[in-house]
Every structure is written in structure tokens, then in C-alpha cells.
Amino acid sequence: MKILEEKILEEGKIYPENVLKVDSFLNHQIDVGLLDVIGEAFYEKYKGKKITKILTIEASGIAIACATAKFFGVPVVFAKKSKSLNIGDDVYVSRVSSFTYGKEYDATISREHLKNDDKVLIVDDFIAIGNAMKGLVEICDQAGAEIVGIGICIEKAFQHGGDDLRQMGYDVTSLAIIDEMTDKGEVIFRD
Amino acid sequence: MKILEEKILEEGKIYPENVLKVDSFLNHQIDVGLLDVIGEAFYEKYKGKKITKILTIEASGIAIACATAKFFGVPVVFAKKSKSLNIGDDVYVSRVSSFTYGKEYDATISREHLKNDDKVLIVDDFIAIGNAMKGLVEICDQAGAEIVGIGICIEKAFQHGGDDLRQMGYDVTSLAIIDEMTDKGEVIFRD
Numbered sequence: 323m324k325i326l327e328e329k330i331l332e333e334g335k336i337y338p339e340n341v342l343k344v345d346s347f348l349n350h351q352i353d354v355g356l357l358d359v360i361g362e363a364f365y366e367k368y369k370g371k372k373i374t375k376i377l378t379i380e381a382s383g384i385a386i387a388c389a390t391a392k393f394f395g396v397p398v399v400f401a402k403k404s405k406s407l408n409i410g411d412d413v414y415v416s417r418v419s420s421f422t423y424g425k426e427y428d429a430t431i432s433r434e435h436l437k438n439d440d441k442v443l444i445v446d447d448f449i450a451i452g453n454a455m456k457g458l459v460e461i462c463d464q465a466g467a468e469i470v471g472i473g474i475c476i477e478k479a480f481q482h483g484g485d486d487l488r489q490m491g492y493d494v495t496s497l498a499i500i501d502e503m504t505d506k507g508e509v510i511f512r513d
Numbered sequence: 514m515k516i517l518e519e520k521i522l523e524e525g526k527i528y529p530e531n532v533l534k535v536d537s538f539l540n541h542q543i544d545v546g547l548l549d550v551i552g553e554a555f556y557e558k559y560k561g562k563k564i565t566k567i568l569t570i571e572a573s574g575i576a577i578a579c580a581t582a583k584f585f586g587v588p589v590v591f592a593k594k595s596k597s598l599n600i601g602d603d604v605y606v607s608r609v610s611s612f613t614y615g616k617e618y619d620a621t622i623s624r625e626h627l628k629n630d631d632k633v634l635i636v637d638d639f640i641a642i643g644n645a646m647k648g649l650v651e652i653c654d655q656a657g658a659e660i661v662g663i664g665i666c667i668e669k670a671f672q673h674g675g676d677d678l679r680q681m682g683y684d685v686t687s688l689a690i691i692d693e694m695t696d697k698g699e700v701i702f703r704d
Contacts, residue, residue, distance in 0.1 A: 351626040352575075352589040354582045381571035381591065384543075388576045391545045398543040400572065435542040 323363055323497040326475065327511050329356065330498060336507045340450075340478065342500070348475065349382035349447050354389075360497060361389030364445060364473040367495050368394075371470045374440045375399050377462070379429055379454050382447040386475060390445055399436060401429040401458060414464040416457035421450060429457040431465075438466030445473040449496065452483020459492070471495055478503075479512065514554055514688040517666065518702050520547065521689060527698045531641075531669065533691070539666065540573035540638050545580075551688060552580030555636060555664040558686050559585075562661045565631045566590050568653070570620055570645050573638040577666060581636055590627060592620040592649060605655040607648035612641060620648040622656075629657030636664040640687065643674020650683070662686055669694075670703065 335343040347353040373394050378387035379401040387398040403418075404427065414436065416429045436442075444458050455472060462469050469492060477484045477496035480503075484494050502510040526534040538544040564585050569578035570592040578589040594609075595618065603624045610617050627633075635649050646663060653660050660683060668675045668687035671694075675685050693701040 345623065346626070347588075350590065350593070350623055352579060352582070352591070354579050354589060355586075357579065358583075381575060381593070384572060384575045385579045385589070388543060388545050388548065388579055391543070392549075395546075397538075398545060398576070399541065400543070402541070402572070432536065432541055435537070 323359075325356065325359055326498045329353075330476065330500075330509060334509060336503055336509070340481065340503055342476070342478065342503060342509070344447075344476065352385050354385075357385055357389035360386060360475055361391075361393050363497055364390045364443065364495065365393035367473070368443050368471050371443075372441050373443045373470055375436065375442050375467075377401070377431075377436070377442045377444045377458055378446055379403065379458060383445060386445050386447055390443070390473065394443070397435075399431060401431045401461065403427045403429065414461045416460040416464075418453050418457040420453065429454065429461060431461050433465070436461070436465040436467055440465070440467040441470050442467050443471050443473060444469060447475045448478070449474045449476075449483045449487075449494075450478045450481040452481075452486055455483060455487060459487070459490070473497075476500065514551075516547065516550055517689045520544075521667065521691075521700060525700060527694050527700070531672070531694055533667070533669065533694060533700070535638075535667065543576050545576075548576055548580035551577060551666055552582075552584050554688055555581045555634065555686065556584035558664070559634050559662050562634075563632050564634045564661055566627065566633050566658075568592070568622075568627070568633045568635045568649055569637055570594065570649060574636060577636050577638055581634070581664065585634070588626075590622060592622045592652065594618045594620065605652040607651040607655075609644050609648040611644065620645065620652060622652050624656070627652070627656040627658055631656070631658040632661050633658050634662050634664060635660060638666045639669070640665045640667075640674045640678075640685075641669045641672040643672075643677055646674065646678060650678070650681070664688075667691065 499512040567582040690703040
């Protein structure tokens with residue numbers, strides 16, 4: 323998606339260890355106009371597929387999921403990363419190891435909000451090694467929900483999480499695919 | 514707001530220690546149509562006030578902030594609750610004690626995204642004792658940003674966080690104000 327690639331080139335910042343910071347528009351400060359375009363792109367790809375839920379994981383994913391859900395007219399469900407007083411015990415859980423936060427957490431979704439007749443579109447801001455997305459896939463398996471697709475804003479292809487999921491048979495749609503981030507601070511997109 | 518009160522009565526669940534669970538539509542599963550109505554209500558209250566940023570805190574606040582920001586045509590900025598690799602050191606920080614999660618965390622916002630010429634509307638899903646909102650107020654003070662108002666979906670008035678902020682001089686707009694939650698599971702709204 324041209325507009326997202328341009329935004330990454332204009333405002334993204336590269337840090338050591340392949341960190342790409344897009345926190346001026348995607349995951350700290352949020353450009354809600356851009357979100358709308360992103361949501362519509364996922365809708366164009368998956369409309370007609372009878373999606374019943376947009377699934378994501380807190381925190382940045384929530385903004386993208388809400389923008390997408392509006393086009394589909396279905397609810398968002400987001401997995402929690404820490405256990406609150408409120409969530410209860412009747413939950414699906416998947417253990418996720420986070421590179422960005424340098425720790426492990428339990429992705430948790432209440433059984434009440436994900437069922438075996440749900441047809442799910444999973445969305446998130448980034449995929450790198452893909453542990454968070456694999457956690458959501460595992461939770462959908464626990465629920466018996468069907469995963470229609472996985473929509474990602476930015477795929478860091480050299481960290482292989484997207485391809486892992488494709489090899490598992492999932493339809494992964496990434497709006498910007500980065501093949502390489504160079505030491506000079508260049509971002510090379512896939513054509 | 515009638516539609517929000519009705520939704521609370523229909524789908525809200527009361528648990529011990531004054532916990533009101535609204536996770537079927539507001540903070541686990543999200544009704545994006547309702548979000549739109551909420552965002553518009555905040556817009557009607559604060560339009561014409563030259564708001565430059567909608568400020569909130571992860572996670573549930575993000576959905577409400579994005580729905581609100583769309584009406585104002587301004588960016589969202591959300592405070593992070595845990596330190597990621599990506600946020601850097603040039604940040605505002607306020608220590609917050611969370612009742613819901615039973616722990617303390619540092620609410621953190623990059624200095625890059627909040628400035629002394631910003632006019633801010635703070636929004637969140639709930640206010641109870643109000644520690645998260647007080648943390649965001651402290652961060653705005655650190656930045657020298659002006660707080661035009663604080664928009665809350667559900668205020669639990671008997672826990673006094675909303676009134677604390679009003680006494681500090683802030684314009685708090687709560688769309689549903691709960692005066693009492695009874696042992697019988699009743700929710701009593703303020704007229």
C-alpha cells in the first residue's frame with residue numbers, strides 16, 4: 323500500500339536490532355485518517371467472507387481492529403496481555419514471548435467472546451517473528467473458530483513470522499512488506 | 514447518555530468489590546457502532562475548543578480515543594503502561610497505582626508527541642478512583658499542555674475520582690454516571 327510505505331519512509335526511524343519505530347502515526351501517536359485507509363484495505367480483501375469478529379491483541383492492534391471492524395459492521399475482540407480482576411477464569415490462554423518487550427505474557431481471551439461458529443479476521447500493526455499472531459492463532463484453535471485471514475500493516479519479512487503463518491496455511495495480507503533494513507537506515511520494500 | 518446506560522443495564526455484570534464488567538461491548542469485546550456514538554458525544558461537547566490531540570492510556574482507552582479523534586480530525590496519543598524497546602528515554606512518566614490490575618505501573622508518553630502548545634482532550638472508558646486519569650493529568654502538566662476536558666464513558670461516582678478531578682478544576686464529562694451499585698446487582702444512574 324503506497325500511502326503506508328510513504329509514511330514509513332517519511333516518518334519511520336530505524337534503530338539497532340532491526341527496530342523500526344513508527345510511533346508518530348501507528349503505535350503511540352495514531353493517525354486516524356491513515357487507520358481508515360488501512361481498515362478499508364482489509365475490508366476490500368476480505369469482504370464477502372462472512373467475517374463475524376475482528377480479533378487483535380492489545381495495545382496498538384486495537385486501533386487497527388476498530389478501524390477495520392467499522393467497515394465489516396462486526397465487533398472487535400482484543401486479547402489481553404495481563405490478567406485483570408475483571409476477566410474471570412473462563413478464558414482461552416496462549417503463552418507469548420515478546421521480542422519488543424523482552425518478556426513473556428499470557429494472551430488471554432474470554433470464552434464468552436470467541437466461539438466455534440466465529441469466522442475471524444486477525445489484524446495487528448506489525449509482524450516480525452510473529453509470536454503474538456501465533457498466540458492468537460492458537461487461541462482460535464482452542465475456540466474452534468475459523469481464521470479467514472490475517473491482516474498486518476507492516477511485515478518485517480526478514481524475521482519470517484509472516485511466512486511461518488503462510489506455511490501453516492493461513493492467508494496473510496500485509497499492506498507493507500519490508501525485505502531489508504540496512505545499516506544506513508534504508509528501508510527496502512518488496513515490489 | 515441513554516444508549517450507554519441501556520447497554521450497561523442489558524449487558525453489564527456486577528462482581529464483588531464494586532467491579533462492573535462491561536467487557537461484551539467496551540473493553541474486551543468492542544461494539545464499534547456504540548464507539549461512534551460515544552466519540553460524537555465528546556465532539557459535540559468540545560468542538561470549537563481547538564483540540565489538537567486526543568490523549569488516553571492503553572488499552573481500552575485506545576478504541577474510544579480513535580473514535581473520538583475521527584470527529585475532531587486530530588491524532589490520538591496513548592500512554593504506554595510498560596516500557597518497550599522502542600519508546601526511548603525522552604519521555605514523560607507518571608507512576609500509577611491500578612486497582613483493576615492490583616499493581617503499579619509507569620504511564621509513559623514520548624516527549625515528541627506532547628508539547629506545550631497542545632490543547633488536549635483526555636478520554637477513557639472508566640473512571641473509579643481516577644489514578645490513571647490523574648497520571649495523564651500529571652503528564653500534561655510535565656509537558657505544559659493544556660487540558661481542555663476529560664471525557665469518560667462510565668464514571669463510578671461513589672469512588673470519587675471524577676469529583677477529585679472536578680475539584681482540581683478540570684471539566685470532566687461522563688456519559689454515564691453510576692451513583693450506586695447494590696448488593697442485589699442493581700446499577701443506579703444519576704439523573
